[in-house]
Amino acid sequence: MTFDIQPFRVSVPESALVDLRRRLTGARWPEESPAGGWDQGIPLATVRELCRHWASGYRWRDAERRLNAIPQYLITVDGLPIHVLHARSSRPGAFPLILTHGWPGSVLEWAGMAPLLTGEFDVVIPSLPGYGFSGKPATAGWGVERIAAAWAQIMAGLGYQRYGAAGTDWGTSVSSVLGVLDARHVAGVHLVPPLAGPAPGSDPTDAELRSLADLEASSSAYSEVHRTVPQTIGYSLLDSPTGLCAWLAEKLITWGDGLTPDQILDQVTLYWLTGTGASAARLYAESIDLVSGWLSGARDDRVEIPVGASIFAGEVPRPSRRWAERRYPGIRYWATHDRGGHFPALEVPDLLAADLRAFFRTVA
Structure with a gap:
């Protein structure tokens, strides 16, 4: 395996910020929705x-200073540069x-x-392909499986023979596949939250019914657009800061x-x-059908290594432990919290x- 790693530092030209402000001050706005709210x-x-x-x-x-406070690299995997923050303990x-x-x-x-975290861990934080300062895939096939394989190469290239993985949103899928x-x-994966659904034919508890209702009520219009026509929505997202x-x-x-x-504007x-x-x-066009299978319970694709999980009150989905144990039989740590949502970090x-810290102490 060839492993190319180059130091990286974020340095956005001032001209890009001037152009952004110009576009924002010249924005065209739609009328307010007649439905209100x-x-x-x-x-x-x-x-x-x-x-x-x-x-x-x-x-x-x-935000740039916060990124540059951590050593950063571009690590090329399968011809694609991956932006990686690497904070050593x-x-x-x-x-x-x-x-x-x-x-x-x-x-x-x-x-x-x-x-x-660096009091106990060497922390590696990659940007997903097509996100942030990582390269943009020019060919199809960069779904969660290929990303997980790239993460394994990165950790091996950094000299780590045994390590843990954790993630939120797409990061839960990547970490699960990596495991x-x-x-x-x-050694183990910590998921926020684990992606798992009910067993076919099982009777849900009251808490599970509330979780299913919240998932049903959450809008998936964005996901369907990403899955079917990411190129079409991309023109607006690239050209209009108000649209983005x-x-x-x-x-x-x-x-x-x-x-x-x-915090919103940082992202x-x-x-x-x-x-x-x-x-x-x-990434939705590449992998959302796979994720939908996990969420519905139609697929379990078992992950046999040790698993930890955090479930935050405002998150959707919020699987029950019994749902999660169908797919993750090695759950060692399960935490529920009465605050926090989809972005707990x-x-x-x-x-x-x-x-x-609590979960990885059980496997480190």
Whole structure:
């Protein structure tokens, strides 16, 4: 295996930020929805206020400094450069941990967790292919299985023979598959949350019924667009910062648990500056059918290595432990929390860090 690794530092040209502000101040706005509220999507006033702050108050350089506080690399795997943050612990022999984000998030979610984890772990945080500063796949086939295989190569190339994996959103799927593909080296995976559905023909409990109802009520329109026509939506996401802001902020707000405007705009700005609205969406075309099979319970695809799980109150889906144990028979740690949503690394980092430490101490 060839392994090419080059140091990397984020340095966005000032001209890109000037162009962004110009586009924001010259935006064309639609009328407000006659339905009012959120019934037909994110409200006009919400997006206008976010974009006003984006143009006049938000500071990208603060996010850039947070990234550059961690050593970063471009590691080429299968011809594709992968952006990787690598925060080593000062503790000799620290346990290695690879953390994977999802959509509409980025490595900026996990970067803030690094100081909470490096007391015990060497932390590796890659950007998914087509996301952030990673390369954009030019050919089909970069689904969660190929990404997991790339992660195994990265960890081997960094010299780690035994390691753990954790993730949110797409990161749960990548980490689960990694625990199968590289089971000889993956000591355990921690999932936020595990993706599992009811056994066919089983009678759900009241809590399971509420979880199913919440999943049914959550809008999947974005997912169907990403799955079927990521190229079509990509033109708007690449050319219009207000369009990108509305598309991402709708989910960052409705899935999140009180994210601040700056936390929302950190994610939106990274997608804008890297031009990854379309390339990130294509992961749905590659892998969402597989994920849907896991969520519905139609597939279990067992993961036999040790597993930990965190279930946050505002998350959708929220599988029960008995559902999860069909697919993950090796569950050793299960935590439920009365706060936090889909982005716990931003919302409740202390809770998530405590769960990661508690689970991986059982396998390290």
